[in-house]
Amino acid sequence: MKVVTGEVMQEMDRRTIREYGVPGLVLMENAGRGCADAIKATFGLQGPGKILVVAGKGNNGGDGYVIARLLREEGWLVKTIVLAERDEITGDARANLDRLAPAAVVFSPAPSGLAPWHTDLEQATVVVDALLGTGLRSEVQGVYAEAISLMNGCGKPVVAVDIPSGIDAATGTVLGVAVKAALTVTFALAKRGHVLFPGVDHCGILRVVDIGIPGELAEGAPGIEYVDRRAARLLVHRRERNAHKGSFGHCLIIAGSTGKSGAAAMAANSAVRSGAGLVTLAAPAALNTVLEIKTTEAMTFPLDDGGRGLLDETVLPLVMQAAAGKGSVAIGPGLSWAPETACLVRQLVSEIEAPLVVDADGLNALSEQIDVLKGKRSPVVVLTPHPGEMARLAGLSTVEVEANRLGVAREFAARYGVYLLLKGARTVVAAPDGRIAINGSGNPGMASGGMGDVLTGVLSALLGQGYEAFDACCLGVFIHGHAADIVAAEKGEIGMSAVDVQEHLPWAFNNLIMQTGE
Numbered sequence: 001m002k003v004v005t006g007e008v009m010q011e012m013d014r015r016t017i018r019e020y021g022v023p024g025l026v027l028m029e030n031a032g033r034g035c036a037d038a039i040k041a042t043f044g045l046q047g048p049g050k051i052l053v054v055a056g057k058g059n060n061g062g063d064g065y066v067i068a069r070l071l072r073e074e075g076w077l078v079k080t081i082v083l084a085e086r087d088e089i090t091g092d093a094r095a096n097l098d099r100l101a102p103a104a105v106v107f108s109p110a111p112s113g114l115a116p117w118h119t120d121l122e123q124a125t126v127v128v129d130a131l132l133g134t135g136l137r138s139e140v141q142g143v144y145a146e147a148i149s150l151m152n153g154c155g156k157p158v159v160a161v162d163i164p165s166g167i168d169a170a171t172g173t174v175l176g177v178a179v180k181a182a183l184t185v186t187f188a189l190a191k192r193g194h195v196l197f198p199g200v201d202h203c204g205i206l207r208v209v210d211i212g213i214p215g216e217l218a219e220g221a222p223g224i225e226y227v228d229r230r231a232a233r234l235l236v237h238r239r240e241r242n243a244h245k246g247s248f249g250h251c252l253i254i255a256g257s258t259g260k261s262g263a264a265a266m267a268a269n270s271a272v273r274s275g276a277g278l279v280t281l282a283a284p285a286a287l288n289t290v291l292e293i294k295t296t297e298a299m300t301f302p303l304d305d306g307g308r309g310l311l312d313e314t315v316l317p318l319v320m321q322a323a324a325g326k327g328s329v330a331i332g333p334g335l336s337w338a339p340e341t342a343c344l345v346r347q348l349v350s351e352i353e354a355p356l357v358v359d360a361d362g363l364n365a366l367s368e369q370i371d372v373l374k375g376k377r378s379p380v381v382v383l384t385p386h387p388g389e390m391a392r393l394a395g396l397s398t399v400e401v402e403a404n405r406l407g408v409a410r411e412f413a414a415r416y417g418v419y420l421l422l423k424g425a426r427t428v429v430a431a432p433d434g435r436i437a438i439n440g441s442g443n444p445g446m447a448s449g450g451m452g453d454v455l456t457g458v459l460s461a462l463l464g465q466g467y468e469a470f471d472a473c474c475l476g477v478f479i480h481g482h483a484a485d486i487v488a489a490e491k492g493e494i495g496m497s498a499v500d501v502q503e504h505l506p507w508a509f510n511n512l513i514m515q516t517g518e
């Protein structure tokens, strides 16, 4: 599903009016009708109820007046509170305001705002938030802020028109205070603020309704991909009936050090569970016995470590030989921060030609000499930092990374020519050519050790199977989160382990393949 900014949506509205001759009033009518239909379908199953529309002075309020008129025609008891003077309402919004019965509209500008109408709030079946939409430009204060707090505290379901008032449509951030909606009805395309945290938590159920924006305009609009089930499903390769293990790639995973054999095993086992034809796990020889036990399908490749349980540059020729001709190579899970291991990682990243995934300690090695990335030979290098690792890679603070996740990921991917997965709630995927996606799967049960090692295994398996790099990244993060969602549905989020997620990867793929509709 494509998601856009508020500005892009407003430009689409303008072009629909200017270039396609669709009057703004028609768009507003369609928007209001879409909301009214969604309200009836969700809250009107017992027949018409009582509705309170809280409107601001712009076109978001205009949609609210259309909702008020249409639901009144259907027998609902409707009251509209406008937090402005009548003269402040202009254009299409004014035309729709003037169509409402005067007795059903109250103007309550500053300083009183919504406060005198708290009894109406408490008696409503549904409250409609038509205060602020894509026109929100600054922190919400004064009567608008008070009105939002009153709506949130009234105990009645709130339906947000377009976007919950107070949520920035471009970033999902709360500008001061924001409506907590039970249902959000938006128009033509979802906005970034609907899918990014914390905005996503304010939307409740999200419905996208058609308001008559021409398809070619929506398709051509600049936006980013939100990877939901439907989008992920389209990415899964179906298997040929005459396939053999050579059809699905051979992954080499370079991982592990004393105390971190689990990371290496999970990366290798997750590659197996994600459809890799063959997996070889190259790890310090001191760990070989334990890794032979922790992995079954994967082959181990013990590298001489002088009994120290960590790798250094002396193994470079052997690893390069092993990497030759592989479908993909992954470097990092559990490798340790040791300086000699970091040197090995940097040489491998420079010299390996196969599609490469670098994670965990591999990323820490890179952040010490980031320009290594500029000399890389592989055309596909995927980095999978969490915000702390991203901060070290980009020379920023974690707060700066979190405040601008999309921008930081996009800029880094373009500058170093890499595919970047910035992990966290709503992982961001950025390609070197500027493509960007946001992952829609996953849950807080994933906030535990080892989840990143599983993701590394998934990504190396997909790259090894020949998926195009951006597709591999988008599908990989979705499947990883989707497997965790399956675990959460079975046993909850608390106590979910990375191995639980690893073991549910086949179900995650299968769910997508078997899914119908949506």
Ligand SMILES: NC(=O)C1=CN([C@@H]2O[C@H](COP(=O)(O)OP(=O)(O)OC[C@H]3O[C@@H](n4cnc5c(N)ncnc54)[C@H](O)[C@@H]3O)[C@@H](O)[C@H]2O)[C@@H](O)CC1
Residues within 6 Å of the ligand: 010, 013, 014, 024, 027, 028, 029, 031, 056, 057, 058, 059, 060, 061, 062, 063, 131, 132, 133, 134, 135, 136, 137, 138, 139, 140, 141, 144, 161, 162, 163, 187, 211
């Ligand atoms: N033709 C169109 O442009 C269409 C617009 N539609 C609706 O119109 C909305 C956008 O309308 P507008 O651009 O009029 O803007 P809004 O109605 O979102 O905002 C109202 C006004 O609030 C002011 N404002 C901005 N930040 C504020 C703050 N922090 N506190 C108080 N006031 C603030 C702005 O000056 C803005 O004009 C969309 O979200 C959608 O609901 C739909 O009717 C579809 C068609």
Ligand SMILES: [K+]
Residues within 6 Å of the ligand: 060, 129, 130, 131, 132, 133, 160, 161, 162, 163, 164, 165
């Ligand atoms: K709104």
